[in-house]
Each structure stands twice: as C-alpha cells, then as structure tokens.
Amino acid sequence: MSQPSTWPLPAGSSRVVLPLQLTRQLDQHPLTKHLYPVAYGHYVDALGHQVERQQHTDHLLIFCHRGRGWFRTHNASGSVEAGQLLLLPAGQAHAYAADHEQPWSIYWAHFRGSAAVQCSDFLSLSAQSPVLTLSRWRQLIPVVTDLLNLQTQRYQFSAAIVAASLLQRIIAELPRLTSAMQIPAGFDLRALERFMYDNSHRDISLDEFSEFAGLSRYHFSKKFKQITGSSPMRFFNQIKVKLACQLLDTTTYSIRQIGQQLGFDDPYYFSRLFKKTMGISPQYYRESSHMTHSQTNLLNPQQGR
Template sequence: MSQPSDWPLPAGSSRLLLPHNITRQLAQHPLSSQLYPVAYGHYLEARDHRVRRSTHTDHLLIFCHAGRGFYRTEQHRGTITAGEVLFLPKGVAHSYHSDPEQPWSIYWTHFAGEHSQQFMDYIGIQRHTGRPPVLTLRRWQALLPDVTELLNLQHQRLTFERAMLAAALLRKLLAQLPLLVRDPDKLESGFNLTALDRFMRDNSHRQLELDDFAAFTGLSRYYFSKRFRELTGLPPIRYFNEMKMQAARKMLEETEQSVRQIALSFGFDDPYYFSRLFKKVIGMAPQRYREAAEDRQDSHEERTHDGR
C-alpha cells in the first residue's frame, strides 16, 4: 500500500494502519474483497501536513471538514475546503498540502479491493477525464455518525471482525456520496445531533460562537437555536461549554497539567474565567476538584490495601 504520511499527530488526531495479515484476510474474504480500508484516520488542524507521491498503489479519499488545503496531479490542481472530498485514484502521482494560514482538518482513508474502480466510477471519479477528482457535498454532516463509528474502532483491539465492520462502514460511506451531491433537497431538514456533537468535540480546543454551529448545520441562528433547545433542553453555547468542563474534569483527574495548561487546551486564554466556569458547571474550583480527586484515590488505595 502507499505509505500514509508520518506527519506528527497533534491532540485529537488519529491514524490507523491495518496490519498486513488483516488486510490479506479482507482481500480474500468474499464479503470484503470488493472494497476495504488499508489505513484511515483524522487529522485535526493539520498544520505543515504535506505529502508527495510519485507511486500510488491504492486509492485515497480525503474529506475536508474545516480549513483549506491544496492538491496537484498531472491533470489537475486545485483547492479543497470544508465539505469537499478529494479522490486520488490508484496509480495517479500526486501531491497535497494544508494551507499554512487556514490548516485543514481532514478525515482520510487509503482503500483497495476488487471493485474499487467500480465504486469510483459510481461516485463519478474517473481517470482520464477532464473533471477534477473532487466532490462538493451538501449536508455532509449526515456522514459523521458513520465516520465516528469507524474512528472509534481505532480504540479497540483490532480483530478481523472489527476490520470487517470497518470495511462495511467504508462501503456505506462511499455509497452515500452521490446522494449527498445529487439529491440535497431529499435529505431530512434540521440537523443530526450526533454529527453536531462530534463537531463540538473535534473543536473543543476552540472558542466557537453560535454562528459557527448554525453554519455547520446549514440553518439560521434562530431556527438552529430553537431546534437545539428542543433536542437537548440547553442553549448551544452552554451545552458546548459544559462538554468542555466535563473533559477538563477528566484531565484534572488523569494528568498533571496545570489549570492554566488545561484552560488553554480548551481555548480559554484567561485561566480565571475558565476556573469560574468550571466551578459553575462542576460545583468546585479546578484545583479543589483535583485535590478532592486525589483524596478519593488515596482513600480507595487504603481500602484496597486493608482488604488484602
């Protein structure tokens, strides 16, 4: 397979290369031999991400969900922005890189299989044509629940059965693309809360505003806020901040990072504001919460020791 880039992964990013013995089984099994992933991942704000390949032995899909990047092949060159999918077919020499000013965030997969080219033809990506290898999607957020399930497999022990599930999810994702390109008016109005929740978690290091969430869903500020409250019972910004505070609580328990470092990791330049917000959501100041968590851990260890 074409080697994925060894670009250093920042927080929130991931990369999985399926072992050769697993991909060999996928290539031989009748339920997966038509199409299967050989590597996939998520690069978040991929600053300085740059790749050039003269030999390309499998197909590559890059889906940009934020920022911007650039690509070049022998026939085409162009820009990739949020909501666009770049396909680089097997055998096509290419290069691509993230915009230094607006670094892209991308989901990507290298894939292979007996019917890979037929899938590409079905999607509308064909070699030796004048059409750029790019699809512009509408309501692409509909893809995120399956993308999330695929990414979550990386956190489990990779068995052949889980690799088979990854192949099925990839096939489903590719099969949806023509619907998202050609039939945007037939999609359900409103938004997918699972997809929005994923967007919030992927961007928990940033200070986002109501306009950012409304733009993500493709709805007006008013209608988005109304629908969000109906689904969650909370205003969007409060939901987003409470999500951050729950993640910060876990970091206080599991890491030795300072309160200031944790605040910065969630997009808060002012640690005092972060501390006030944390206390409002969790019920105590960050440092006090950390001390209480340490006391609980010490008490648990003492009880465990006494019980031996």
C-alpha cells in the same frame, strides 16, 4: 502500503493504521475483500500537513469539512474546499497540502480491494476531474463517527470487518449526497455533538455551530434548546468541562495547560467556568479525585497490582 503522513497530531485529531497481518485477512475474507480500509483518520486544522508521493499503492479518499487545501497529479490540479471530496486512485503520483491561511480539517481513508478501482466510475470522477462536491455531507457524520470510534479496537479482526462495512457504506452513500436538495429545517444532534468534541480545543462561536447545522442563529438556538434543554454554548462548555475532568484525572498537566488545550487562553475564566459547572474548582477536583483513588487502593490493595 502508501504510508499516511507522519504529520504530528494536534488535539482532536486521530490516525489509525491497520497492521499488515490484519489487512491480509481483510483481503481474503468474503465480506471485505472487495473494499476495505488500510488506514483512516481525522485531521483537525491541519496546518503544515503536506504529502508528496511518487509511488502510490492504495486508493485514497480525502474529505474536507472545514478550511481548504490543494492537490496536484499528472492529470489535474486545484483546490479542495469545505464540502468537497478528493479521490486519488492507486498508482497515481500526487501531492496535496493544507492551505497556509485556512488549513483544512479532513476525514481521510487509504483503502484497497478488488472493487476499489471502480470507485471513480461509481462517483463519476476521472483522472482529469477527481473532486466531488457534497451538498449534504453532514448526514454521513454518524457513520464516520462509528468508524473513528473503532480505533480503540483496531487490532481486532471483528472490528476490522465492521470498519470495512462502514467504509463501504460511506462510499455507497456519496452519490445521493451530491444532490442540491434543500437542507431540512433541523439538524442531526449526534453529528453536531461529534463536531463539538472534534473542536473542543477551539473557541467556537454560535455562528459556526448554526452554519454547521444549516440554520440561522435564531432557529438553531431555538431548535437546540427544544431538543436538549440547554443553550448551544452551555452544552459545548459542558463538553469541555467533561474533557477537563478526564485530563485532571489522568494527567499531570497544570490547570493553565488543560485550559489551553480546551481553547481557554484565560486560566481564570476556565477555572470560573469549571467551578460554575462542577461546583468546585479544578484544583479541588483533582485533589479530591486523587484522595478518593488513594482511599480505594487502601481498601482494595489488589486493585493497584
């Protein structure tokens, strides 16, 4: 297998490499042998991400949803912008990297199968023109989310079969998403929520959320409030506080470090926001959580064993 890059994963990123034994099973199973993933993931703001391969045994899809990058093969070279997909067939030496000024955020998948070689023709791509522009790519976010959420079950064969079916669906959907049809006056809340979780380490503006949804600031805020009962920024901050609670429960990071991981440079602002949302300070939340856990272990001594 062409190993994925070992680029260090920042907050919000993920990488799944299926074990060799599992991919061999997928290569033999009637439901998956025509097309299945061997690795996949999501790199967020991938500054410094760069790969060069002379030997390439897998097919590789790279979809850029923010920022930009570049690629080079023997037959073509160019940039990959937000909303564009790059397909690199097996056997083709290549290089690619994130842009230094606007590093890309990408979904990617290494894949194989008896039908994998037909993907270029299916997507109307060629060695000279390996980039596809998707005008309605956000419709695929729920399927991509389901695929990424399988990472906790990646060593289970049943989950691997589901991963193969989701990758097949993603590729099957791509041609119809190239149409320049007008974006509907609304948005997929599930896709937007995934976007918020993926970018929980950043300080995102309302403009960026409305751009993701394909609406003006006014119509986006109005529609969001109608659906959720909350403003977009308040909803986003609630997600950050939820993630902060998880970090307070499971790590020994300082309050400042947790705030920085969630895009807050000012620890005092982070603490005020946390207290406004939870009713208590981050420090008191951590102390109360640890005290409750200790009391539970005293009452149920077998749990800690």
